[in-house]
C-alpha cells in the first residue's frame with residue numbers, strides 16, 4: 001500500500017465532487033473547526049470562501065505563530081548542473097525546450113566556490129538542484145556535492161531527480177537533511193501529457209519518491225504541485241492528502257509544502273490554468289488551516305511585493321538572493337542556461353530587513369538538527 005493506492009481511490013471526478021454545492025455556512029464552520037476534513041479544505045479553497053479571506057488570514061496567522069513563532073527560515077538554491085534528459089514541456093532545462101544557452105555541470109571546486117560565496121552572505125541552509133541526467137550526474141556525484149556543501153552549511157537539502165531508497169541512504173550518509181520533490185501535477189492524464197520522455201514519465205515512481213526518502217532517513221520532506229499546470233483546486237487537495245499521508249507514514253521526518261507558481265515558461269508551452277495573486281493567497285491560507293504543523297516555503301519565483309504581503313499569513317521559509325543557473329553566484333556568467341527567471345531580485349540583506357520590519361526574526365541557522373541530535 002502506498003500513496004499511489006490512495007490517489008487511485010481519489011480520481012479527478014471524486015476530488016472535483018468535493019467542491020459541489022459548497023455553502024457559506026460550510027466555509028465558516030471550516031474556519032472555526034480545530035481539525036479539518038477534505039471537504040473543509042475544499043470549502044476553504046472554493047470561490048465561496050473568497051468573502052472570508054480576512055477571517056481565514058487571522059486563523060492562519062494564529063496557527064503559524066503557535067507552531068513556528070515569529071520566524072522565517074532563509075535558504076538559497078545552488079544549481080550545480082543544468083543538464084537534463086527529461087522533456088517536461090513547461091521547463092527551461094528540458095532537453096527539447098529550444099533554449100540554446102550553455103549547459104554545464106559544476107566541478108567540485110566550483111561547487112566549493114558557490115558554497116563559500118553563500119556562506120559569506122550568511123546562509124546556513126542550502127538546496128542543491130540538478131536536472132534529470134543520472135548518467136552524467138549519478139547519485140554518487142550528488143552525494144559528493146552534498147558532502148562538500150555540508151562542510152559549509154548545517155542544513156543541506158536536494159531537489160534532484162527521483163531516486164531509489166538506497167540512493168537516499170547514500171545521500172544521508174553524506175550529510176543530507178532534506179529532499180524537495182514536486183509531483184508537478186497529481187492528475188495522471190495531464191502528467192503523462194506534459195512529461196513525454198525521461199525517467200520522470202513514471203508517475204507512480206515519482207509519487208512514491210518522498211516516502212522512499214523518508215524511509216532512508218531523510219529528515220525534511222518537501223512536496224508541492226506546480227501551480228498553473230492543472231486546476232489548482234484539485235491539485236492542492238491531492239497535495240494536502242499527500243502531506244497528511246507522509247506525516248503519518250514518515251513520522252520521523254518533518255513535512256513541508258511549497259507553492260511554486262508557473263510564471264515564465266519556454267515559448268512552446270502555454271499556461272492553461274493561470275493562478276492569480278488572490279487565488280494563491282487563498283490557497284496558502286486554506287492549506288495552513290488544513291496542515292497547521294507543516295512548514296510552508298515561498299521562493300523567489302514570486303515578486304518581492306507579493307512575498308512581503310503573504311509572508312505573515314502562513315509562510316515559514318523563504319529563499320533570497322537566488323540564482324537559478326549553475327555557477328550563478330560566482331563561477332559562471334549569464335550565458336549559462338537558467339531554469340526560470342527570478343522575480344524577487346532583492347539581495348539577502350534587503351529580504352532580511354523586510355522580515356525584521358514585519359516583526360519577524362530571520363533564521364539563518366537550522367535548529368532541527370540540534371533537536372534531533
Ligand code: SF4
Pocket residue numbers: 084085086087088091092093094095130131132200
Ligand atoms: S522539471 Fe526537472 S526533470 Fe523536468 S525538464 Fe526541468 S529540470 Fe528536467
